[in-house]
Amino acid sequence: xxxxTQPDIHITVSEGASLELRCNYSYGATPYLFWYVQxxxxxxxxxxxxxxxxxxxxxxxxxxxxxxxxxSSFNLRKPSVHWSxxxxxxxxxxxxxxxxxxxFGKGTLLTVNP
Amino acid sequence: DVKVTQSSRYLVxxxxxxxxxxxxQDMDHENMFWYRQDPGLGLRLIYFSYDVKMKExxxxxxxxxVSREKKERFSLILESASTNQTSMYLCASSHQGALQTFxxxxxxxxx
Numbered sequence: 001x002x003x004x005t006q007p008d009i010h011i012t013v014s015e016g017a018s019l020e021l022r023c024n025y026s027y028g029a030t031p032y033l034f035w036y037v038q039x040x041x042x043x044x045x046x047x048x049x050x051x052x053x054x055x056x057x058x059x060x061x062x063x064x065x066x067x068x069x070x071x072s073s074f075n076l077r078k079p080s081v082h083w084s085x086x087x088x089x090x091x092x093x094x095x096x097x098x099x100x101x102x103x104f105g106k107g108t109l110l111t112v113n114p
Numbered sequence: 115d116v117k118v119t120q121s122s123r124y125l126v127x128x129x130x131x132x133x134x135x136x137x138x139q140d141m142d143h144e145n146m147f148w149y150r151q152d153p154g155l156g157l158r159l160i161y162f163s164y165d166v167k168m169k170e171x172x173x174x175x176x177x178x179x180v181s182r183e184k185k186e187r188f189s190l191i192l193e194s195a196s197t198n199q200t201s202m203y204l205c206a207s208s209h210q211g212a213l214q215t216f217x218x219x220x221x222x223x224x225x
Contacts, residue, residue, distance in 0.1 A: 046213070100208055101147075107156050
């Protein structure tokens with residue numbers, strides 16, 4: 001069964017600093033990978049996705065993520081964090097094909113200090 | 115853009131009540147999903163549906179049922195609400211694949 005691990009429950013960064021949120025997955029083949037963001041009291045918004053091809057994917061709000069097969073990782077990065085990036089971030093994996101289901105990590109809460 | 119609308123943002127219900135959570139999507143998506151979200155546990159899939167009147171159990175279906183009579187609407191039913199069902203409930207939909215669009219959520223409190 002597929003699984004997702006987000007090792008960091010809570011990360012605090014200063015505004016303007018760089019950010020990397022970690023995500024590791026467990027799945028035999030190449031999965032479909034996603035990052036979602038959730039602002040307080042809101043639903044989830046898709047930041048970016050990886051299905052195939054270029055392993056560095058660009059998303060909205062200046063985020064990017066890199067798929068590394070050898071490390072089973074799909075880490076999310078942003079070069080300069082803004083106060084509005086404070087939110088909870090979820091990594092998710094899908095095994096592809098006719099399986100529509102997503103398996104989510106437990107999330108990383110990002111706090112941004114001024 | 116696809117819109118997924120959950121009819122209530124906040125609900126307060128009493129223990130033992132029958133509770134209906136409604137979700138509507140406007141882009142003719144085949145697949146619809148119900149999740150619950152709890153602190154430290156992430157999102158857990160309760161049920162999903164891949165077509166009208168079709169449903170499959172997710173990871174935590176106990177205490178819940180669902181109904182999908184029309185393609186655009188997917189209802190989550192708590193037959194007899196209990197306090198351990200106090201949670202944030204999120205609905206999502208997708209078209210023939212894994213890319214899911216989420217509603218804003220319903221925060222349910224059972225007292």
